[in-house]
Amino acid sequence: MTPTKRSTLKKGARIQGKWSKQEWTVCSCLGVGANGVVYSVRRPDGEVAAMKICDEAGSVAFEWSLLEKMAQSGAAFPKPHCIDDSAQAPALYFYVMEQINGRPLAEVWQHLQGHDIKRVLLAIGSGLRALHRIKHAFCDVKPQNLLVDLHREQCVRFVDVGGVTPFGRSVRQFTPTSDCAYWGFGERRATEKYDIAAVALMLVCLRTTPPSACGNWTEARRRAWVQAALRQYGDSETRSFLEDAISGRIATADEWILRVDQLSASSLQMARSNASLNASLNASSFRGWRAHGPQRQPKRPVGAQTTATQTKASPSARPSAQHRVGWTERFMWASLCCAVVSTFSAWAVYLHWL
């Protein structure tokens, strides 16, 4: 399904399940991602749910099996309802799940008070703890995948099960800004530490937006940028907490919860964004950074809060890909011209001799 085809489901559209025979009516679009589109849908009995429509049947089946596994663990992911295909054309592959009410962390972050930040960080910790108990890591930690509703006791819920990976395997889907390997702090492997470092890096990047150019930096320079961003927290307890999480010294979700519990609300208040800080750190140079050696191209995509999938081409690789396509095209056109010229010449010679 192309993106155009994806976005054609308007409010009121009806989707009938080929196998379940259930019918859902589209209420609104909840979000669009790299793997699919999520709609808020209503069943005839009035129940509201979220329907994720993916481009491929394989993605639906894969995410569905993970969602079922998560449901047994009590992790913070949506509860699965059913998996189906649409009975009518165009063929849609989808699954239906609990609709999570809440706003993405990125939207609410700036408005959170110290004690709310604490609640949010504790809730993320307990969500990760449940997931880690069944020996899986979230991997694709990003503010869009954490939905916050402070009116609920479980005030943070996770969405997008697509990145969840069994411990020890290499990470398939990640967001560069939350990836410790991208910033030069560790391995890109599904572990408890990977998730914990990801949450801490996400917090650093929520406070200080990384410069868009950092995709072209060396790993060492990116690492230095994170260290400089951390220094801006002053000597606060939040700073040492984040440093420990990023460098793997907070190894489990239980330790994370314990450490968050010890932080004061006033120190956590510092975790929020600071406009002047963004300006100073995003200037072309910053204190603490000295270039060593030639610049290397990043291995992975660059760009704040976008998900990278191991199998997808990275945005940073795109210009060179386009460049290669340009040369291929030029070669093709040159060959075509040669073929046309030689055909004309052959006909000219043939007609001349007739």
Ligand SMILES: Nc1ncnc2c1ncn2[C@@H]1O[C@H](COP(=O)(O)OP(=O)(O)OP(=O)(O)O)[C@@H](O)[C@H]1O
């Ligand atoms: N169960 C749900 N309840 C409410 N909103 C949801 C739900 N699932 C997904 N969303 C919203 O839809 C957005 C896209 O969903 P999701 O992250 O699953 O898609 P994706 O294609 O895997 O995206 P990505 O590009 O991040 O991999 C989410 O960021 C979230 O805002």
